[in-house]
Amino acid sequence: MRTNAFVVYGGAALAALLAGALLALGGGASPLQAGAALWEGMFGSAYAIGSSLNTAAALGLIATGFTVAHRAGLVNVGGEGQLCAGGIAAAFAGVSLPDATPTLVALPLVLLVAFAAGGAWAAIAAWLKVSRGTSEVITTLLLNFVGLAMVLLVVHEEGLLRQPVTSSQTLPQSEPLIEGARLPLLGLEGSPATIAFLIAAVAAVAVAVLLRRTATGTRLTAVGHSVTAAARLGLPVRRLQFWSLTSAGGLAGMAGGALVATTPFVLAESFSSGYGFAGLVVGLLARGSLAAVAGVALLFGLLASGGMNLQLAAGVPASSVQIVQSLLTIFIAGAVILRRTS
Amino acid sequence: MIPALELHDVAKSFGPVRALSGVSLTVQAGEVHCVLGENGAGKSTLCNLVNGGVSLERGTMTLYGEPYRPSRPTDALAAGVAMVHQHFSLVPTLTIAENLLLAAGARLRPRRRELHEGLARIEETYGLSVPLDELAGHVPVGVRQQAEIIKCLLRDPRLLLLDEPTAVLGPADVDALLATCRRIAEAGKAVVLVTHKLGEVTRAGDSATILRGGTVAGAGPLAGFGAEDLVELMVGRPMSDLDPLLVASVDESATSREAARITAEPVFRAQGLTLSRADGTLALDGVNLEIAPGEIVGVAGVEGNGQSELVTVLSGAVPPGSGSFLLGEHDLTFATPRGRTAAGLGIIPEDRHHEGCVPAMSIAENLFLPRLSEFARRGLLDRSALHEAAARVIEEHGIRATGPSARMSTLSGGNQQKVVVARELALDPLVCLVAAQPTRGLDIGAVDAVLGRIRSAAQAGAAVLVISSELSELLALCHRIVVAYRGRLLGPVPAAAPQARDEIGRLMVGAAA
The missing domain is CATH 3.40.50.300 (P-loop containing nucleotide triphosphate hydrolases)
Structure with missing residues (x-):
């Protein structure tokens, strides 16, 4: 059984790799050359590893939240929208605080505000779910687009967050956050890695403890497996559903806050980089295990920065990495279904 | 050949x-x-x-x-x-x-x-x-x-x-x-x-x-x-070695048994309960029933005459259209499942897999899901205490499993039902037990165990309502039997009466009592 799983997952990875090699060939580079560029982008420099860690932190936070909601049987497809809500709130807080606010006050405040905003965004869907029975898959998905549009709105409107327009070259983005609201670097030589990585790690450990070692976690599991049985046994089903989805939104919101509080410290149009959706994929692939969340988030973070280098060094479009990632997702999902039916 | x-x-x-x-x-x-x-x-x-x-x-x-x-x-x-x-x-x-x-x-x-x-x-x-x-x-x-x-x-x-x-x-x-x-x-x-x-x-x-x-x-x-x-x-x-009751239910002829003398005030009181179906017809059409402590009342009837709906109303899954349901001093008509449990109402649901238990979780978790807070130590769940308590229940109820952490889904139907029964009987105080098709799909050994448990719950003073399509079982277990017919309860028929089986058979097809 175990070996079977290994073969299946290994096979999935191999098949994705093969597809990647073909894509590299199509892009005009030899697979070896492309592989070397990818590797260089992933592990070649402290800078590469650092930016991978930052990406991994955001993906990890979102996937951790996804896992919480998933434990209660809810599928949070709204990471992107919640990320946007969190980013907007963090930017508002981060630019309006007095300049001299110390980091110890400003940073927790910004992250908290981001958490609350992401949570509130998810709470809309959660409330609809528990009071009206509306499918959270639909509501969270649709709220993504509202969230993305709101980011556009606030960075284009001077009355909202747009930096003062001084020339036609002024980018539609917010002013930079105050010094104290920025995420400190981990302090590794030449690395842009911030403490976001630590925050994500702490969140994952806390959630792992919550889910596996507390009564609440067991209750969430019960709700996730059988709403009818959980209700029959007197568990507060609606409250558990509401708060699990809301916390999932909170964690995604915090990821948004962390992105805004990382270089270049502004809220810009495409600040989310699709991490909300990528985080969802990480959560899906991890299948409820937070150790797997950490692993897959790290892998996806590394692949993202590797992809950039692939484009720069080997001339292969960075999107081919996304194709490989998507293939990997499909293969693994397929393998899971295959194993379940066999 | x-x-x-x-x-x-x-x-x-x-x-x-x-x-x-x-x-x-x-x-x-x-x-x-x-x-x-x-x-x-x-x-x-x-x-x-x-x-x-x-x-x-x-x-x-x-x-x-x-x-x-x-x-x-x-x-x-x-x-x-x-x-x-x-x-x-x-x-x-x-x-x-x-x-x-x-x-x-x-x-x-x-x-x-x-x-x-x-x-x-x-x-x-x-x-x-x-x-x-x-x-x-x-x-x-x-x-x-x-x-x-x-x-x-x-x-x-x-x-x-x-x-x-x-x-x-x-x-x-x-x-x-x-x-x-x-x-x-x-x-x-x-x-x-x-x-x-x-x-x-x-x-x-x-x-x-x-x-x-x-x-x-x-x-x-x-x-x-x-x-x-x-x-x-x-x-x-x-x-x-087997329960004589079970032997009676295996042997299809009803046994004569001394008529019970129940004199206490009824503790279970359902008055005029109604429930409409989606198409407007009445699934429950004015259900009246009183059960005294220590009494076992059976509901017989052809399936689809309101038995399942009666249980959903009593368990709080669906609120009744009208009527009231009282347990002792507590008005449970619109109470939450949790409120019902607190008032001492145990329910053995008809649908064991979807309502009675969570098949994907362990025996220990299924036994104590409603009472997990009793096992919290400094915010964390004390799993060893949980498993110890579960091991005691497993031992006491003769549940065949590899241990407290075995998944419910790995158990046979009979052992799953034993877990459900054990959980519901653990209520303190158990004022009333509602058991819907408690022996459906169970083997003889498990029927023996489950029926024995139900009877001892009544002997300990609980009012017991058993809904079952096994007439022999009801005849052997109950004091009185009512018959569900088109959302009403007809009868009662004393189970010990010599003509009980024929009488119930007539009521099941709607003949006047």
């Missing part, structure tokens, strides 16, 4: 669990062969082996003298082996005719004329017919099962397997089914009837194989066994 089906030294394991080992069995054409055994004895695995659902690990099978080794159910069908499953496989939103057409396999154009020819043949040979234009979801369970059997017969099988076919049927439907089995056998086919109910076996079977723990405990013509021998072979201990 070449036997219809012959199994020789068959074995099958699932992971570490040996489901069958060294099983040999011979079924002759033209006979009804009963496979008996408790849940977990390997009956279903045996069925699935023959039907191609699981593959053989060791041993050989022959079908009418030819080696037989199906690797999927379609192979079995092609070889002339059809199976009526325990859970029906009709599409509820299609008519019966459409369901039967579907079963004929994927075709571009459904062959209606052939279907009608086939049905005419089946009606002539076996006397079986079904309303073709009714939706499968709208006909009674008995009719649905007939449709299932017809679906199999349309393929003209040489061997028909029925897996626990009577689990969901009322007494009249059971009789009809057994008569059908006989007719199919008389037409020269082999019928394998898998069951744990002895009454059926003795009425319909020619020969039997008794399984216990995955091995053959006994086999031979049924004439050679007494009812007591069969019970002893199934459970592996002498009949005298």
Whole structure:
């Protein structure tokens, strides 16, 4: 059984790799050359590893939240929208605080505000779910687009967050956050890695403890497996559903806050980089295990920065990495279904 | 004569669990062969082996003298082996005719004329017919099962397997089914009837194989066994060890028992409960019922007369349209499930898998889900305390499992029900216990355990309401029996009255009391 799983997952990875090699060939580079560029982008420099860690932190936070909601049987497809809500709130807080606010006050405040905003965004869907029975898959998905549009709105409107327009070259983005609201670097030589990585790690450990070692976690599991049985046994089903989805939104919101509080410290149009959706994929692939969340988030973070280098060094479009990632997702999902039916 | 089906030294394991080992069995054409055994004895695995659902690990099978080794159910069908499953496989939103057409396999154009020819043949040979234009979801369970059997017969099988076919049927439907089995056998086919109910076996079977723990405990013509021998072979201990109540319910004649003298004030009071269905008709039409502490009241009746709805209202899953439900001083009419539990109302739900327990979670978690906060230490769940408490319950209730952390889904139906019963009986104080079909699908050993527990709950002072389609069981267990008929409760009939069975039978079809 175990070996079977290994073969299946290994096979999935191999098949994705093969597809990647073909894509590299199509892009005009030899697979070896492309592989070397990818590797260089992933592990070649402290800078590469650092930016991978930052990406991994955001993906990890979102996937951790996804896992919480998933434990209660809810599928949070709204990471992107919640990320946007969190980013907007963090930017508002981060630019309006007095300049001299110390980091110890400003940073927790910004992250908290981001958490609350992401949570509130998810709470809309959660409330609809528990009071009206509306499918959270639909509501969270649709709220993504509202969230993305709101980011556009606030960075284009001077009355909202747009930096003062001084020339036609002024980018539609917010002013930079105050010094104290920025995420400190981990302090590794030449690395842009911030403490976001630590925050994500702490969140994952806390959630792992919550889910596996507390009564609440067991209750969430019960709700996730059988709403009818959980209700029959007197568990507060609606409250558990509401708060699990809301916390999932909170964690995604915090990821948004962390992105805004990382270089270049502004809220810009495409600040989310699709991490909300990528985080969802990480959560899906991890299948409820937070150790797997950490692993897959790290892998996806590394692949993202590797992809950039692939484009720069080997001339292969960075999107081919996304194709490989998507293939990997499909293969693994397929393998899971295959194993379940066999 | 070449036997219809012959199994020789068959074995099958699932992971570490040996489901069958060294099983040999011979079924002759033209006979009804009963496979008996408790849940977990390997009956279903045996069925699935023959039907191609699981593959053989060791041993050989022959079908009418030819080696037989199906690797999927379609192979079995092609070889002339059809199976009526325990859970029906009709599409509820299609008519019966459409369901039967579907079963004929994927075709571009459904062959209606052939279907009608086939049905005419089946009606002539076996006397079986079904309303073709009714939706499968709208006909009674008995009719649905007939449709299932017809679906199999349309393929003209040489061997028909029925897996626990009577689990969901009322007494009249059971009789009809057994008569059908006989007719199919008389037409020269082999019928394998898998069951744990002895009454059926003795009425319909020619020969039997008794399984216990995955091995053959006994086999031979049924004439050679007494009812007591069969019970002893199934459970592996002498009949005298079993609850006399159970013995009464196995033996179909109701026992006379001293009339109970219940004088205490009723603690369970349901007044004028009504509940509408989606189409506006009344599922419950003014239910009045009072139960005193220590009293066991049974609800008999043909299924679909409001029994299930009564339980959903009493358990708080659905609020009643009108009426009230009081437990002692507490008005529980609109209380939450938690509120009901706090007032001392234990519920053994009808649907064990969806409502009674969470199959994917452990025994310990299922036992203590409503009381997890009792096991919290500094915010964390004290799993060792939880498992210790669960181990005590497992020991006390004789639940067969590998341990407190075993998943519910790995347990047999009987042991799952024991877990549910243990959890509900653990309420302190237990003022009232509502048990809906508590023994459905259970084997004799488990029925014994569950009924014994229910009775001792009443002896300890709880008011008990048992809803069951097993009349013999109700007669043996209850003090009074009411009969559900079109959303009302008719009766009561004292269970000890000599004419109780006939009286209830009349009420079940709506004859005036």
